[in-house]
Amino acid sequence: MNQSVLFPDLQEWNAQVFCIDFPAQVQGANIECRVTLKTLLRISVSLLDRKDLEVAVKALALFDEYRFDIEEEIEVLIEQEAFDEQGRINL
Template sequence: MNQSILFSDGQRVDADKQAVRFDAQQYGALIPCFVAIADLQKRHQDTLMTKKAILTVFSQHRFDYEDLAEEAIEAEDFNERGEIWVS
């Protein structure tokens, strides 16, 4: 684990992006990270109808998504808005 990348405990559903947002911090810079709700539904193998259900499934796989986000940050795999998207 890279000690220069830290993840906050907070996460939230971003309805506009149809994703869960969780933030990372590297050398003081805030990095928005996202996982699509569709990806969470694939992992859960069911439709997630409420924010609570979405966040529960995200929490169950949080460490996997943080590992993927850390790899993407280290590879500088940011989109044009400076976001990291993992699946």
Template sequence: MNQSILFPDMQSWDEALQSVNFTAQQSGALIECYVTKQKLEKLFGSTIETEQVAIEVFVEYRFDLEELAEELIEDEALDEGCIVID
């Protein structure tokens, strides 16, 4: 894991984007990261009905999702300044 990319233990549900939002910090810069409900459902293996379940699934798969986000950040695969895992 690249120690120059940090992930604070904060996440929230973004209703408009149907995604869990979390933040990465690289060299002092904050990078907004999103993981879509569709991606969470693939990981979970079932339909996610509520924001609470989406957050719980995110927390359960947090390490794997942070690894994916880290790879996208290192590859500079930003979408309008954000990382989207879908």
């Protein structure tokens, strides 16, 4: 794992846009990162109903299960400077 990008164990479910928000740290700077529910489903090849009352818990569990793969993809996007208009990395 490349230590130039650090991923603290902080993440939260964003119910407004159905995604997990989490930080990355690059040379002391914090970068907001986001992985959508759609991407989590693609990674996990699981079925998850957006209307499910437990969607946040399941999404966070999927994030934890596939965290390493997500971090690897985010790291590539950071290196490519693929920031959105808010300075965030989206996967």
